[in-house]
Amino acid sequence: MIVELGHFALILAFAVAIFQTIVPMLGAARGNQAWMGTAEPAASAQFLLTGFAFAALTYAFVTSDFSLSLVVANSHTAKPLLYKISGVWGNHEGSLLLWVLILTLFGACAAWFGKGLPPTLRARVLAVQSAIATAFFAFILFTSNPFLRLAQPPFDGQDLNPLLQDPGLAFHPPFLYLGYVGLSMAFSFAVAALIEGRVDAAWGRWVRPWTLAAWVFLTIGIGLGSWWAYYELGWGGFWFWDPVENASFMPWLISAALLHSAIVVEKRESLKSWTILLAILAFGFSLIGTFIVRSGVLTSVHAFANDPERGVFILVILAIFMGGALLLFALRAGAMEAKGVFSTVSRESGLVINNLLLAVSCFVVFIGTIWPLIAELFFDRTLSVGPPFFDAAFTPFVFGLAVVLPVAAMLPWKRAKLGKPLRALVPAAVLAIAVGLLAWAMYSGRTAIAPLGVGLAVWLVAGAVTDLWSRTGRGALRGRMMRLWRLPRADWGKSVAHAGVGVTLFGVVTLTGYQIEDIRVAQEGEAYVVGAYEVELVGVEDSVPGPNYFSTIATVIVRDPSSGAEIAVLTPERRIYPVAGMPTTEAGIDGGVARDVYITLGDPQEGGGWALRVWIKPFANWIWCGAIVMALGGLLSLSDRRYRMAAGAARQRPAAKGMPAE
Numbered sequence: 172m173i174v175e176l177g178h179f180a181l182i183l184a185f186a187v188a189i190f191q192t193i194v195p196m197l198g199a200a201r202g203n204q205a206w207m208g209t210a211e212p213a214a215s216a217q218f219l220l221t222g223f224a225f226a227a228l229t230y231a232f233v234t235s236d237f238s239l240s241l242v243v244a245n246s247h248t249a250k251p252l253l254y255k256i257s258g259v260w261g262n263h264e265g266s267l268l269l270w271v272l273i274l275t276l277f278g279a280c281a282a283w284f285g286k287g288l289p290p291t292l293r294a295r296v297l298a299v300q301s302a303i304a305t306a307f308f309a310f311i312l313f314t315s316n317p318f319l320r321l322a323q324p325p326f327d328g329q330d331l332n333p334l335l336q337d338p339g340l341a342f343h344p345p346f347l348y349l350g351y352v353g354l355s356m357a358f359s360f361a362v363a364a365l366i367e368g369r370v371d372a373a374w375g376r377w378v379r380p381w382t383l384a385a386w387v388f389l390t391i392g393i394g395l396g397s398w399w400a401y402y403e404l405g406w407g408g409f410w411f412w413d414p415v416e417n418a419s420f421m422p423w424l425i426s427a428a429l430l431h432s433a434i435v436v437e438k439r440e441s442l443k444s445w446t447i448l449l450a451i452l453a454f455g456f457s458l459i460g461t462f463i464v465r466s467g468v469l470t471s472v473h474a475f476a477n478d479p480e481r482g483v484f485i486l487v488i489l490a491i492f493m494g495g496a497l498l499l500f501a502l503r504a505g506a507m508e509a510k511g512v513f514s515t516v517s518r519e520s521g522l523v524i525n526n527l528l529l530a531v532s533c534f535v536v537f538i539g540t541i542w543p544l545i546a547e548l549f550f551d552r553t554l555s556v557g558p559p560f561f562d563a564a565f566t567p568f569v570f571g572l573a574v575v576l577p578v579a580a581m582l583p584w585k586r587a588k589l590g591k592p593l594r595a596l597v598p599a600a601v602l603a604i605a606v607g608l609l610a611w612a613m614y615s616g617r618t619a620i621a622p623l624g625v626g627l628a629v630w631l632v633a634g635a636v637t638d639l640w641s642r643t644g645r646g647a648l649r650g651r652m653m654r655l656w657r658l659p660r661a662d663w664g665k666s667v668a669h670a671g672v673g674v675t676l677f678g679v680v681t682l683t684g685y686q687i688e689d690i691r692v693a694q695e696g697e698a699y700v701v702g703a704y705e706v707e708l709v710g711v712e713d714s715v716p717g718p719n720y721f722s723t724i725a726t727v728i729v730r731d732p733s734s735g736a737e738i739a740v741l742t743p744e745r746r747i748y749p750v751a752g753m754p755t756t757e758a759g760i761d762g763g764v765a766r767d768v769y770i771t772l773g774d775p776q777e778g779g780g781w782a783l784r785v786w787i788k789p790f791a792n793w794i795w796c797g798a799i800v801m802a803l804g805g806l807l808s809l810s811d812r813r814y815r816m817a818a819g820a821a822r823q824r825p826a827a828k829g830m831p832a833e
Contacts, residue, residue: 177227353385521579577634621684675797
């Protein structure tokens, strides 16, 4: 009964979404307050109905209701409770329901917290958001219904994909979807502004919190996915430029550009057309990611589905929303006159350079991701675009962005001189060059990219600290420290996020440039040296039972070769999930601040011994620490009252009476 009620609630939510798409939009066009007012209760009803449907599906998974086709395909009675719950979104249908739940949540939040918006803009934003929800409700109900019953339920299920039975993957999709779907709010604001034919400083203030929240969630989601790939897949890497990885990275790059361009709209009322275009493209890349994950046109370990018919449905959604928005942009962009004028050297120009580097780097990733598909469709050739292309094509833009970021962040608005910020950044530059040269001296004979990257990482972090300190003015140290503490959270957030980019860059370049790898057949009781560590395979235990799997577990001791002191005992595993019939690799990792010792167990060899793969990975954890710091910076900015929607609206009210907006 609960499952049927969930299905019925989903159908009702679809009907409410259609109503919310049409009536408030017509009300805004006619100036009918009553019709516009229906958007807010409709948005709340949509969210509550979808939430009930999602809760009903979760109940079916937790109670192992094998009369439901989706539960049979993705669950098992022996599976731990955490993975029964995560199994709700560990498949195509359930993940799509989670997507729509988050979509309606953002729409409801816009209704609840958007009281300061002009009534016509609020009605249009909620109507556009509901139009997106309508399309995805139709997608679920007509092609991907999660509530389909079986006439003859089996005794047990087929289990969840073993790769998804991991804490990192349990939380990774919800955060990623919060980022993907969060960009729909920027899209809705952009389309609503195009319909109204007005983009001003208040619009920039309203759209920034939504974009910032989406960017923070994307940062956390991508970080969790990278961390999972590092310790779970057993290949020793953190990023493979997989199509689905790229599908999350492209919206992250564009949303970062959108965040910075929206600042120019808010402060100087410039870059209006460009900002609107970025808002459209950001959500467009989210839809492209949905297409890649669910259509099966590109192969990926992360893909949920392999169904061309569903891919066509998503392409239709993409064509309708992106085509319609871009057509509207083409018709209205000329009316968005820029008011602010700025010189070549200014904060605005720095943000333009930032936007260009981010947008072009996103385009590079996009081309590399879809090129195999283009080659197959138009040239009948099977190609593979892998890490060498992305590393060579993407790295220059990252390094260029790292060079520009500290300088651009310290430039004044409208008109500036380079001399003052450059003088302030001299200590940061000296420190960056010194650390880069130290890295070169310690690891001479290797790639020059690593020490250059190390220097740029230090430049970013030191530049962020310099930017904060420069805002405290002059005077005694105590007074400057007090002013530093009282700086707005947005200033702190910006500097913390920029420093987080530097921390991640440091982790990436040191790990890729200086890691040590050793692959060999190790005999039990044999000790050998890898880098600065001695490794001994003590023994291997086979067929060790787990909750819903059997393991082959190795015991490996890591020692200091000079003293013989034991550093760690690692237990890399090879698991077999009998229900799914699928093996997985569990790495043994001794993590630390300065390095990880990373060991994976391979197959037994005919002549005796086991294949053992050992990596020494310097500063690996700095990659994910940097992601945490970036997300923390975004949250600090988001908590600044100046950037909350109500504050933006309050500031704009005097401007309507002839007073200049701040």
